[in-house]
Amino acid sequence: MGGYIKKFIENAGWPRIIIGLFLISLYVAAPFVNVRVLSSLSDTLVRVGMNGVLVLAMVPMVQSGCGLNFGLPLGIIAGLLGATVSLQFEARGLPGFGFAMLVAIPIAAVLGFMYAQILNRVKGEEMMIATYVGFSSVAVTCMAWLLLPFDSPVMIWAYGGSGLRTTISTEGFWRHVLSNFLSFGEEGGTFYFPTGMFIFFFIMIFLVWAFFRTKTGTAITAVGSNPEFARASGINVNRMRTISVMFSTVLGALGILVYEQSFGFIQLYMGPLYMAFPAVAAILLGGASVNKATMVNVIVGTFLFQGILTMTPSVINSLLQSDMSEVIRIIVSNGMILYALTRKTQVKR
Amino acid sequence: MRTNDAAARRYGFGDALKNFLISNSVPIIFILLSAAAIPLSGFSAAYLIQEMFTRLARNSFLVLSLLIPIMAGMGLNFGMVLGAMAGQIGLILVTDWSVVGIPGLVLASLISMPIAALLGYVCGSVLNRAKGREMVTSYILGFFVNGIYQFVVLYVIGIRGMLKIPFTNAEIRIPVTNPQLVLSRGYGVRNAINLTGLRHALDNALQYDFHGGTAAAPFSINVPLSTYIVIAAFCLFILWFRRTKLGQDMRAVGQDMAIADSSGIAVERTRIIAIVMSTMLAAFGQIIFLQNIGTMNTYNSHDQTGMFSIAALLIGGATVSKASIANVFVGVALFHLMFVVSPMAGKELIGQAQLGEYFRVFVSYGIIAVALVLHAWKRNQARERERRGLRGEA
Secondary structure: OHHHHHHHHHHHOHHHHHHHHHHHHHHHHHHHHOOOHHHHHHHHHHHHHHHHHHHHOOHHHHHOOOOOOOOHHHHHHHHHHHHHHHHHOOOOHHHHHHHHHHHHHHHHHHHHHHHHHHHHHOOOOHHHHHHHHHHHHHHHHHHHHHHOOOOOOOOEOOOOOOOEOOEEEOOOOOOOOOOOOOOEEOOOOOOEEOHHHHHHHHHHHHHHHHHOOOHHHHHHHHHHHOHHHHHHOOOOHHHHHHHHHHHHHHHHHHHHHHHHHHHOEEEOOOOOOOOHHHHHHHHHHOOOEOOEOOHHHHHHHHHHHHHHHHHHHHHHHHHHOOOOHHHHHHHHHHHHHHHHHHOOOOOOO | OHHHHHHHHHHOHHHHHHHHHHHOHHHHHHHHHHHHHHHHHOOOHHHHHHHHHHHHHHHHHHHHOOHHHHHOOOOOOOOHHHHHHHHHHHHHHHHHOOOOHHHHHHHHHHHHHHHHHHHHHHHHHHHHOOOOOHHHHHHHHHHHHHHHHHHHHHHHOOOOOOOOOOOOOOOOOOOOOOHHHEOOOOOOEOOEEEOOOOOOOOHHHOOEEEEEEOOOOEEEEEEOHHHHHHHHHHHHHHHHHHHOHHHHHHHHHHHOHHHHHHOOOOHHHHHHHHHHHHHHHHHHHHHHHHHHHOEEEOOOOOOOHHHHHHHHHHHOOOOOOOOOHHHHHHHHHHHHHHHHHHHHHHHHHHOOHHHHHHHHHHHHHHHHHHHHHHHHHHHHHHHHHHHHHHHOOO
16 A cells, blocks of 8 residues: 555656645635635636647647647647637637638648747757747737738727737627537536537547557657657658647647637737746646656646636635735746656656 | 957958858847837937946846856856846845945845845756756746745735734744835735835946037936946956856866766856856846836846846857857847837837837847757757767768
8 A cells, every 4th residue: 555655656746746635625625715616616627628728739749759838829829810810701600610720720730830840950959949939929920910901890909990909809709609519507607517618628639649549640659759769760750740849739729719719808919928838837737747748647737737726716815815826826837847847857768 | 269360361351251240140130130220210329329328237237147157058047037036135125124325235235145045056956957958947947936936025025924824923924114115905015116215326326427419419428337347347257257267167067067077077066056156146137237227026027137138148149058248248239229229110110119119029039049049950960960970981
């Protein structure tokens, strides 16, 4: 028994266990401070559905050895372009949402391809460069949002008449089209379950899972675990890495669209700047390392991370009368990334 | 530079010029950009020169603090924000105790130095566990410590800090007694602190007003000599430090850790010392920076410090593995020239100041991205060449 527990702790790692226990204690404490457990649970589930695909977007790049995808904003930008174009053409409902995806995917693929060309030249330094490639692409699109010829009155600034607004409502277009598909309960009620969003999330998980069982997928995993060995067995390393980066970027684009339809707003300009960090923290919290990630890591990590994000404001605030949630979020998410970066995984390789 | 001279002798002037242009391409591009943007912005020369003198005094020290870790081969120290935070804690306390002028600055530095040293030690130890990815680790560490910093200034400092938790021990609960510092909600330090007593304390200690121009269009330029003296002293220190045993050790570690180790240098210790020094200097740099600005945003004054300093250094022509004092001054001047000029230029060019604003954000991020890519690319190519050498004739 003792040995089993020791092994479990070794496998899961201390930070993960501490955070897991912290989350459980938050749920236990919730009823005592008049926080309704059921509605906080459904809040958590909504946020899991919102962020799930963005977290999933980490997997292909981690598997191919490109490290954590700090360049997620690139995929997000493609998603935002899809969203704004669909609003420009007044595409509504589920078909409208599908149209947004159809626009976003090729853009994401092209951006991902270019992004991969950079990353293939800087092996070993991907993460820092990805961060700054993401940041600079956000800054470039900031200029694009001002200059692109959008003229739909729901999107441009009311005065001046040019340039997109910082936040655009998707109300009346495709707000909640996925969330409300086959959903249980009602929004704001005691319990609400966004079934459609979860169906989509699990379809995506299945696709990624199935992809990594194909020949290409296996080759990508091989490149990630040992590039020298992969090359010796005749795998084109750069090509595999390119595919994985494109895949990650496309998933990022789809992820932000799911996020927006649930959130109800499209956030432009500096909005996507730091969006990679919560996704990175979530997958690490789920047990992934810098060079290995599974579907279980994605699901567990998203749930733990979003659970903490939803529970800390309500529980800690009623407990301490002060809003500590932001500080806890910063410390937990960056602490998790730091832990993953400093673990000596290199030795095992 | 010596290699350049040798090249000039062997290949003639044309090649030397080409070499110079290639190795200084980044600053040259920025000089050309500014040359195009200055007339567009419509600022007068006197205004721009005054701005440059002010901004060089304000930022140089912070940027100089980046040099030592580069020497030790640890790349750009994104962890310098740790030092900035330490400096801000010193300033908060000194403002609370109402110590003004030069004594206030000295006291703030004295308080922040041990904090910075401790943070630097932590940072160095963490980076020793992440060899080969120091930059991304120090970058995330900056965010992490920012969380702890916010925790401290929000919930630990303040009359009612650590509110409902039974922490009554005065040693844990740093008592800030000056009501001006405390938020109306009763805990935490105020968002913006007016550093009235410290404002320009160093700049005004010794200054020189330069008057010129014609009677019809006179201008005067104010130069904060005392700040420049401090910066010059620090430059001399760096020049001297490079020649010491420790400085040589750092360069050896920066060249090759394995070789340094086998020649008896304590590699990990040397790396920690480099980061500790950088963090302490960054704390001091942030104090100089904020005494010039005069107000402090408790929660985000330090946010951009790291990025702006690093971008400035890179624009000055430095790389991830090589940076000189000249890079610092050229970089700060060019970066801030663009900073001042680009919103106005954007307004004149397209009618939107916001566009220039975003352009400048893009340049700060983009230059870091490009510098990192070039460095990693070159290193990978060198590695590839080495491998090919081992393979022999194919």
